[in-house]
Amino acid sequence: MATTIVMNGAAVAADWPGRYHHVDQVLDRPGPRTDPSFQAGDEVKDFLRDKCKILVIGAGGLGCEILANLALSGFKDIHVIDMDTIDISNLNRQFLFRPKNVGKPKATVAAEFIMARVPGVKVTPYYGKIQDKDEDYYMQFKLVICGLDSVEARRWINATLVNMVDPENPESLKPLIDGGTEGFKGQARVILPTISSCYECSLDMLNKPTAFPICTIANTPRLPEHCIEWASVLEWPRVHGDKKMDTDDPEHIGWLYKTALARGKEFNIEGVTYSLTQGVVKNIIPAIASTNAIIAASCCNEAFKIATSSAAYLNNYFMLIGTDSVYSFTFEHEKRPECPVCGGEAVDITISKDLTVDKLIETLIERQDIQIKKPSLSSGPKHLYFQAPPQLEEATRPNLEKPVSELVADGGEITVTATTLPFSLSLRIHYS
């Protein structure tokens, strides 16, 4: 049995002989495709097990799997961030959680579970938002793995890691491995900030979120989804005023369901169910253990290869579709020169001379490669429109109805910012 020693104040079991028999087979010798720089043997093992501090963002479907894989692979200093608490609907896949953990923070429960199951591994949880942490915090890690379900959080960490890169300091470049799943489909990718295509570069690959035009919802509903949107977008504020809708509150969902059902009945639209109501208002994405396992394993395999150089890492995108047989595609996603995060070039945009500032804002919100929710616009020192603070919003509001051409010269640049994004986007305006 292993002896127990005390390290960093925590009881840590020493490695028992033969513990890493499996992993050591690929660390003790190179394969035919291994880079010659690979330092087989003790050196790489020491680095992996003693020096390679790694950050996992998200302790949900992917996060639970990632933590277990990293621990078994030999990473011993793992940090995990998650702002969520455990819900009963997590238990079909988030295998570190039990019914008794419902309501507790995911990061904390997951960390405790891993430490209890895999001796000698230290997992440091943070129950909160990634935005709470600064560059100094992210600088301490060798690698970052993301298992997130939010586009916004991914954009934030991606931009943060790209911004952190200091060409003078190779340590400042933190490889980012990102995974995502939906039903039987998923993808894993490796991002070397500033060197390879970043998350922002590929924003246009995301499925366009289903949005129903307000006029359809209000006047010509056809689908059960239209009735549900009517209940949540139009009827809820009308009936409940300022009371905020909580999609986790069963009573609120119940009210929405009932309201949508009545609307469906009125218009002879079938198919409004409780489950669909929940799905539409919470934007639920189907999720299963097996797909998460595949994608998390792929992410951790890349992390292991980057940390050890035992094999080349993914360059740079792996996507998998498991609905009809198994189809996967491994390819290099190219950097976008006009990527607002890592590209540096301004996006050229041609608009009519009559286009008003508020119409331009609408266009930006809709563009698949930009996806910015509440943009503020300026041109040099000139404020075109600012969403906040209130005084500035009020002062710039009259500009909304003015044509852009009145405020910006042909070939002039507009800087677009949003509070949710840690970067700005440059537009070069041309008039048609």
Next chain:
Amino acid sequence: MLQNESQTLDEATMNIQPDNKTRRYDRQLRLWAASGQAALESSRILLTSGSATSTSILKNLVLPGIGHFTILDAARTTPADAGNNFFLNADASIGKFRAEEAVPLLRELNESVDGVADTRELEALLQTDEGRKYLASFTLVITHNLPAKTLDQLASLLWQDPTYPPLIVVRSAGFLADFYIQLHEHCVIESHSETAPSLRLTKPFPALQAWADTLDYDKLDPTEHAHVPFALVLIKEADKWRAEHGGALPRAYAEQKAFKAAVRARQRKLDEENYEEAEAQAVRMWSEKSISSDIQALLDLPPVDLRTSPNAAFHALLEALRLFVQDPAGPGSLPLTSTLPDMKTDTESYVKLQRMYKEQARVENALFKEILKKNFPDLRIEDAVVDAFVKNAHHIKLLRGRQSGGFDKDKDALASALQIFPKETVTHLALSALSELLARGAEPASITAEALTAEVHALVGQGVELPNDELEAAAGEVVRAPTADLPNTAAFLGGMVAQEAIKLLTKQYVPVNGYCVIDLVDSWTGIIGAP
């Protein structure tokens, strides 16, 4: 609202809170629904090992809620097992039965799943009638890195009888792996295909044609004109086109372009989005076949003896479909789908169209059932199954397989796979060569790349050229880590194999037919050896 109507609504919304089980499984029920879940819950799965890969597979089956699992493993936990397997109590499990240590840790993932450790030897079970009966009593059997001789015996046993369970054979060494599903036949009604079924716009049913005929653009007010559903726009335009082109629809690219332009020319104002939608959907007029080639291939299959087939219901339904298509009283095509895509139109027109499709689908469903009953009077098939079959007739699937190992003996198939999928095929062959060498008693750590390469050459036979670079890359990886069950490879396989198991058990979505080969050095997967 009338009082009794509001009461009905209140009743409908009483007790709407889903129960704990529905809440727990919500994210997967959205994929395979209650029918798929019931199939999972009635399944009994046998794993013939408690390796890291095996417990990873089981984890992903216990979580969604299979009925029962057995780990059949006579081995005791080694220090290496304690290091790479999440479902052991680390070093505290060393020396104890691996199966007995793993089962409780897997069971705690889902209280509703039953799990058993069986520490008997598989080899011994294969020698007795009772043992063989026991092995065949499961719904699905999965092996990982089973020695070649035992695997042959197990595969032969389970192949003997088409009612015996399918077998998933999983092999891995370091970063490389493959798996194969041995099955006689697998029938899928709900394949969840993402291609939209035909709306039959080139051959509208009478009610739909009548609506199109009575619709006169010139008599519509501006609001009505902006809300003609694209289905009707296309039917009308096709009628006009046929009248002007000797009864033919657009074929050549130029004709298709002209047809689209004619559709678009119906637009009177820029905000009439229905015509833009019709233009975008015009492709339906020349790409939709009344019967797709996949379905035609199924209809062309020789009839199956229903008395012996384990899938008698499916084959009866398939035969009924064949007769339905030929029936003079029928539409001459597959039954109509009643699910309409959304269209830019007003509520009234959409609901009217939907009701028309529903009514026609109901009529055709009734005809189908009549044919089924007339031809198979003694066969009892649940109405829900027949309805699902009719509804999904455009997307039904039938897979036929062969015995595990058959591909490796089929020299022509191997040679052709080497041409089309060189790296996938040599990776598979390198794993086959490894198990051959181990079966002959080779010491794993002493197997050289040369010996492995020679064995691959022996497997494919003389005169077959092998891609040297790919072979060197695969063989070198195999001999580097011949017995390594790497945690990440195990987890990857755990997901992939569980995914296929779920597809097999639920009979939804489409499983792999052939070998799925995996290389986690270059991060790719591929399929070879489909029968």
